[in-house]
Amino acid sequence: MERILITPRSLSKGGHPALALLEAAGYSLAMPAPGAIPDEAALIAALPGCVGWLAGVEPVSERVLEAADRLRVISRNGTGVDNLPLRAIEDRGIELRRAEGTNARGVAELALALTLAGLRQIVWTHEGMRKGEWPRQIGREMCEATIGIVGLGAIGATLAQLCLDLGAKVRGYDPFANAERVVHSNFTRVDLEEAITGVDAISLHAPMPEDGRPLITAARLAAMAPATVLVNTARAGLVDAGALLAALDSGRVACYATDVFETEPPAPSPLLGHPKVVLTSHIGGFTDASVERSTVRAVANLLDALARDAH
Template sequence: MRRILITPRSLSQGGHPALRSLETAGFELVMPAPGAIPDEATLIAALPGCVGWLAGVEPVSERVIDAADRLRVISRNGTGVDNLPLDVLEARGIELRRAVGTNARGVAELALTLTLAGLRQIVWTHEGMRRGAWPRRLGREIADARVGVIGLGAIGATFAQLCLDLGARVVGYDPFANADRIVHPNFSRTGLDEAIGGVDAISLHAPLPEDGRPLLTAERIAGLTRGCVVVNTARAGLVDADAMLAALERGQVGTYATDVFEAEPPEAEPLFAHPRVVLTSHIGGFTDASVERSTVRAVENLLEALAVHAH
């Protein structure tokens, strides 16, 4: 029987109705790390004999692909592919498909939640009250606030529209998005530095630069509006962590909220212990509706690709 590897944490315990169509089509489902991110050794052991792979965010090395003796297609249940060795896949002729846009609403809503939490210091206030204090810090309403959006793909554009609907003035940066990506009297396209400087909040929705350097460098962080809220639901490497910690310490940044980490779960580090840092455990696309849309699309992509390869 032809085998398909299932590794997204939201699916690898089985039971999702969309997976049944793979079994109905005659595939055996392989789930080597139920509810967890599989490590390299687990992937190497599980991949031989698999013709398809419904993949999550797990890091995939060249050694892993070397073990994939029959693999024809990798179908991501999301859009990010930073975890995959794209040049190796291309050299091997392994097709890559993505569930583009399916988790945009879930991630955008989390980014908005974190932005609002930062503008109103919700977590800082909550923690103070838990300690028996009565903390009160003047907050900022999002209406008429200036929000910078870095990346205007499906997620960034959805987040920008949510902010516009709440009365914010939004500036967006994306060198690739169509000029008419967002049309609104309170929206304008700018360069990167203009989208970062002079704003009350920044939300990151971009891939990593090809050179691997952060978009929010120490220099750019130093130029932020004092008290700025920075939200990162995209990639941990977009932010210089040491510079961010220093900016929080001196009050340059009011809140740093992140849903993404270099390792999951993350190693303890000083930035994460700062009282004005808000942490969520990569839950941006982890909603019932987003998981459903992503899974259905990823399964459809797998079946379509494998049907093409069968001919």
């Protein structure tokens, strides 16, 4: 019986109905790290003999792929592929499928929640009250705010519409998105510098630049309006961590809210321990609806690729 590797944390405990479709199609399922992210050794041990891989966010090295002696397709139960060695996958002739757009609503709603938390200083106020204090800092309303969105893919475009529905003005940057991606009288397509300067909040929804350097550099942080809220549900490397720490200390950035980290779980650091930083544990797409949509699409993609490959 041919095997399929299952590694997303939301699925590797088993029991999801969509996984039964794989078994009904005659495949056995390998789950090397139930409910957790498998490490390199676990992946290397589990991959031999697998023809398909339903993959999550686990880091995958070229060394891991060397153990993939029969692998024909990798199906991501999400959109991002930064964790995968794309060139090595292509060189080995392995098909890569993505569940595009399936978690867009979940991530966009979290980005909106983090933006609101920053504009109203919700976490800072909560922490002060837990200490017996009575902290009060004047907030900003969305209907009076200008929001800069970097990246207008499925997630960024969904967030733009949510912000527009709340009365905000939105500036969107994306050199590749269709001109009709977001259409609204309060929406403007701008270049990157305009998207991040003179706005109340910025939300990042872009891939890493090809050179691997941060998109939000020290110079760009310095050009932001005082007390900008910066939200990152995309990739930790998009922001220069050292420069961001200085911007938080100076008040240039009023709040940095992030759902993404270089390693997960992250090690303690001065940035992550900063009182103006709001942290969530990569939960953007971790909603009932998003997980369901992603899983159903990823399984369908996997079965389709394997069926076509069999012919």
